[in-house]
Amino acid sequence: MNAPTHLSRRGLLKAGGFIALGFSLAGPEVFAQQAGNPALLGDLRQFPRISSWLRINADKSVTLLVGKVELGQGILTAVVQLCADELDVDIRRISVLSGDTALVPNEGTTAGSFSMPNCGTAVRQVSAEARALLVGLAAQKLGVDAGVLRVADGAVIAPDGRSTSYWDLVTGKELEVEATGKAPMKVAGERRYIGRDVPRLDIPAKVVGAPIYVQDHRPAGMVHGRVVRPPSARARLASLDTAAVEAMPGVIKVVRDGSFIGVVAKREEQALAAASKLSQAAKWDVKGGGPTSETIYDWLQTAPAKDIPIKDQKRTDAKPVAASLERVYRRPYQMHGSIGPSAAVATFAADGGSVAIQTHSQSVFETSEAIRKMLGLAEGKVRCQHMQGSGCYGHNGADDVAADAALLARAVPGTPVRVQWSRRDEHRYEPYGSAMVMKAKADLDADGNVLDWTFDLWSSSHGVRPSGNPGNLLAAHYLEKPFAQPTPVNGGGPNYAADRNAIALYEFPGHKVTTHFVAEMPVRSSSTRGLGAYANIFAIESFIDELAAMAKADPVEYRLRFLKDARARDVVTKAAERFGWATWQRKEGHGRGFAFARYKNLAAYTAIAMEVRVDRSTGEIRVLRAVAANDSGEIVSPDGVANQIEGGLIQSLSWTLKEGVRFDAEGAVSSGDWESYPILTFEEVPAIEVVHVNRPGAPFLGTGEASQGPAGAALANAVADACGARLRDLPFTPARVMAGLKA
Amino acid sequence: MARLKVNGRVHEVDAPEDSWLLYVLRNDLGLNGPKYGCGMDQCGACTVTIGGSAVRSCVTKLSEVGDKEVVTVEGLGTLDKPSKLQQAFIDEQAAQCGYCVPGMIMKAKALLDFDPKPTEAKVRSALNENLCRCGAHNRIVRAVLRASREA
Ligand code: FES
Ligand code: FES
Numbered sequence: 001m002n003a004p005t006h007l008s009r010r011g012l013l014k015a016g017g018f019i020a021l022g023f024s025l026a027g028p029e030v031f032a033q034q035a036g037n038p039a040l041l042g043d044l045r046q047f048p049r050i051s052s053w054l055r056i057n058a059d060k061s062v063t064l065l066v067g068k069v070e071l072g073q074g075i076l077t078a079v080v081q082l083c084a085d086e087l088d089v090d091i092r093r094i095s096v097l098s099g100d101t102a103l104v105p106n107e108g109t110t111a112g113s114f115s116m117p118n119c120g121t122a123v124r125q126v127s128a129e130a131r132a133l134l135v136g137l138a139a140q141k142l143g144v145d146a147g148v149l150r151v152a153d154g155a156v157i158a159p160d161g162r163s164t165s166y167w168d169l170v171t172g173k174e175l176e177v178e179a180t181g182k183a184p185m186k187v188a189g190e191r192r193y194i195g196r197d198v199p200r201l202d203i204p205a206k207v208v209g210a211p212i213y214v215q216d217h218r219p220a221g222m223v224h225g226r227v228v229r230p231p232s233a234r235a236r237l238a239s240l241d242t243a244a245v246e247a248m249p250g251v252i253k254v255v256r257d258g259s260f261i262g263v264v265a266k267r268e269e270q271a272l273a274a275a276s277k278l279s280q281a282a283k284w285d286v287k288g289g290g291p292t293s294e295t296i297y298d299w300l301q302t303a304p305a306k307d308i309p310i311k312d313q314k315r316t317d318a319k320p321v322a323a324s325l326e327r328v329y330r331r332p333y334q335m336h337g338s339i340g341p342s343a344a345v346a347t348f349a350a351d352g353g354s355v356a357i358q359t360h361s362q363s364v365f366e367t368s369e370a371i372r373k374m375l376g377l378a379e380g381k382v383r384c385q386h387m388q389g390s391g392c393y394g395h396n397g398a399d400d401v402a403a404d405a406a407l408l409a410r411a412v413p414g415t416p417v418r419v420q421w422s423r424r425d426e427h428r429y430e431p432y433g434s435a436m437v438m439k440a441k442a443d444l445d446a447d448g449n450v451l452d453w454t455f456d457l458w459s460s461s462h463g464v465r466p467s468g469n470p471g472n473l474l475a476a477h478y479l480e481k482p483f484a485q486p487t488p489v490n491g492g493g494p495n496y497a498a499d500r501n502a503i504a505l506y507e508f509p510g511h512k513v514t515t516h517f518v519a520e521m522p523v524r525s526s527s528t529r530g531l532g533a534y535a536n537i538f539a540i541e542s543f544i545d546e547l548a549a550m551a552k553a554d555p556v557e558y559r560l561r562f563l564k565d566a567r568a569r570d571v572v573t574k575a576a577e578r579f580g581w582a583t584w585q586r587k588e589g590h591g592r593g594f595a596f597a598r599y600k601n602l603a604a605y606t607a608i609a610m611e612v613r614v615d616r617s618t619g620e621i622r623v624l625r626a627v628a629a630n631d632s633g634e635i636v637s638p639d640g641v642a643n644q645i646e647g648g649l650i651q652s653l654s655w656t657l658k659e660g661v662r663f664d665a666e667g668a669v670s671s672g673d674w675e676s677y678p679i680l681t682f683e684e685v686p687a688i689e690v691v692h693v694n695r696p697g698a699p700f701l702g703t704g705e706a707s708q709g710p711a712g713a714a715l716a717n718a719v720a721d722a723c724g725a726r727l728r729d730l731p732f733t734p735a736r737v738m739a740g741l742k743a
Numbered sequence: 744m745a746r747l748k749v750n751g752r753v754h755e756v757d758a759p760e761d762s763w764l765l766y767v768l769r770n771d772l773g774l775n776g777p778k779y780g781c782g783m784d785q786c787g788a789c790t791v792t793i794g795g796s797a798v799r800s801c802v803t804k805l806s807e808v809g810d811k812e813v814v815t816v817e818g819l820g821t822l823d824k825p826s827k828l829q830q831a832f833i834d835e836q837a838a839q840c841g842y843c844v845p846g847m848i849m850k851a852k853a854l855l856d857f858d859p860k861p862t863e864a865k866v867r868s869a870l871n872e873n874l875c876r877c878g879a880h881n882r883i884v885r886a887v888l889r890a891s892r893e894a
Binding site for chain 1 (some may be wrong): 758769770773778781782783785788811817819822830832836838839840841842848866867869870871875878882884
């Protein structure tokens with residue numbers, strides 16, 4: 001167990017997800033702790049006991065227990081870097097256990113770019129606390145002052161050469177104490193891993209096909225389940241004859257509970273065949289009369305809404321208004337569209353009293369509670385264990401498929417049931433990013449400077465995560481005793497939801513922002529990367545460009561007139577410099593665009609400059625290159641940050657150029673595959689350069705959603721610059737470009 | 744019983760002849776490289792090579808394979824000894840979630856076997872119908888070019 005490569009391999013497989021541990025725990029000890037010591041950082045404040053986060057194992061390894069989970073964003077590698085540095089151990093000794101509701105601190109949902117601020121910060125501090133504690137124990141043991149001891153890879157060494165080690169010092173309950181908040185953390189020069197690129201721990205397993213995803217989890221005796229969904233979400237089952245399906249080869253069970261129907265079969269092909277037959281046998285009552293993907297924008301602006309003023313700063317000067325501009329921008333429903341459809345494996349205990357579920361949920365704790373209530377099980381009887389899934393960009397089908405698997409597994413107690421959604425169901429039934437309408441208005445002085453800025457947005461929900469409520473689980477809507485979808489509310493400040501980034505970071509004399517939140521959901525919508533930020537930034541940063549054009553000002557210079565935050569100005573300047581904004585030479589058909597935002601107005605700062613070419617004869621847009629300057633505070637992993645910024649930028653280009661969910665008045669979604677809902681491909685992806693602005697010592701700022709908004713807006717601005725067509729309706733299809741050229 | 748040659752070994756598989764190869768590889772042979780992404784020939788997550796050509800296993804029947812050899816990422820290398828191409832993906836950190844990556848690797852493998860020194864444009868065009876949602880495209884292209892350079 002001391003060969004480092006062996007440890008690292010173990011580490012990466014554990015980092016891939018849950019692992020059955022050799023030790024048992026009476027209960028989640030992490031629940032009963034004294035929370036609230038203000039000296040403690042991030043989630044450590046809530047779970048101050050060191051042993052909740054760290055185990056020093058007899059085999060000379062270290063186990064880190066975290067409630068945040070790996071979504072492909074590299075978070076588990078980043079927390080291992082932090083732990084290795086602060087604890088002073090070789091990185092290969094550390095393995096991570098994440099997202100098991102029975103074992104790890106409840107850090108809530110892994111979302112909103114909170115992982116580094118809440119979990120990373122906690123891991124860093126708890127590791128420093130553990131180091132201080134262990135050095136103290138070593139000092140007693142060696143009879144010297146703690147201050148003279150040094151630590152090298154877990155060995156604690158006195159000046160005279162005598163030593164002990166973490167593995168000798170921890171024999172029992174030594175770490176079962178609360179962190180004090182007093183342990184010193186390392187400064188830049190003392191670190192080996194933080195700020196350097198450490199290869200991600202999970203990638204080797206992924207390239208050789210090791211079983212690292214929940215989709216690959218196939219326990220012995222497992223069978224396959226499939227759910228048959230209605231033609232549209234509002235439809236309910238009218239009739240169903242199951243006899244023919246029951247007689248099919250391999251079919252173990254046909255499950256029907258109200259309008260929830262599914263099959264369990266021995267082989268996966270058999271489950272698929274049975275589900276397709278079941279789908280033909282099912283007759284549904286559909287319900288029309290709703291808005292369509294075309295009428296949704298009018299519907300949003302006329303549906304009953306809660307009007308929430310989120311900023312109302314009155315102008316105090318008396319400068320005369322020389323001109324005004326008002327513009328409306330629209331965003332359709334857009335998908336997460338993970339490449340691997342959602343999957344889960346559920347196993348009911350033989351007595352039917354409890355269930356264990358392997359899931360790629362972002363919110364294992366709240367989801368297990370919602371499923372427990374749906375199933376009517378006693379408290380603590382649903383255990384969720386996180387395993388990685390395919391790319392997760394928000395509240396996708398992960399929780400719903402976990403509920404599906406639990407409902408099907410209930411019909412065959414003692415047998416693990418694996419459910420994976422079909423591509424068609426993933427496309428039609430994942431909760432989308434909400435359609436939105438944004439209206440921006442500005443009153444200007446004689447120089448074209450903003451005097452009054454007014455921004456209104458209309459949106460339905462960006463947050464119906466399970467939150468312990470079964471009504472937020474898709475399957476629960478269809479049961480014989482259904483659970484109703486709870487009325488969604490809009491998340492307020494400082495993070496906001498529909499209105500995330502609706503308050504421009506620019507300083508205008510008058511500034512008013514109003515959210516019009518529509519609770520009704522014609523199609524289900526929930527957290528999708530960035531929530532409202534993508535659409536709001538798209539609108540704000542398009543509008544500011546339109547104002548710059550009116551003022552005949554350079555778009556970068558015009559932004560800097562109103563941008564006072566020094567770090568914001570820095571990324572704007574750096575992106576412009578690296579792009580070569582000042583020296584850029586226009587080529588036929590080419591254009592350049594710029595955009596900036598600080599995600600949530602409190603996370604990473606990102607400015608993007610982009611060059612495009614527009615073909616006036618076809619309306620096709622080609623994105624040629626993009627430069628993103630980014631400030632995420634202190635950088636733990638430069639390549640990890642670059643990967644997030646690039647990935648977000650490319651995904652945003654895909655949204656902006658191509659994506660919009662289509663549905664009819666019954667709510668039936670016709671964007672059911674990659675042909676009807678295409679995404680960006682290799683030949684369309686531009687060269688991307690990420691410029692890091694590192695701030696050693698500054699707090700970690702979340703990065704995962706930072707580039708989404710600026711990328712879409714920079715593209716809109718570049719297209720306008722290239723051909724004069726100002727596109728305000730997403731996505732920018734060739735037809736829209738052609739229409740824009742004629743306008 | 745069907746005979747199937749996969750990653751250098753011959754297997755007797757007890758699966759109906761009209762089973763999709765993807766499910767046979769995953770469920771009967773316990774492989775994880777080929778992934779279910781769409782089942783409709785639209786994404787490439789299930790890509791394997793058959794007789795050296797990249798093929799989508801979700802729309803290939805077991806009976807169509809015949810005696811040609813099927814290769815998945817498991818057949819290229821292991822955790823301890825990844826192939827050059829796999830190592831290039833590690834070196835370039837060419838993944839976010841990585842779900843698309845085994846399909847990308849097999850598609851790239853078929854390309855490099857046929858054209859060991861492709862241009863970047865050729866790599867992009869070869870991979871164009873393999874979808875990635877995380878935006879790892881440029882890293883994946885760099886990994887394939889690196890493997891080509893280092894071969
Ligand atoms: S799973 Fe075969 S092409 Fe998508
Ligand atoms: S890395 Fe996630 S789909 Fe490609």
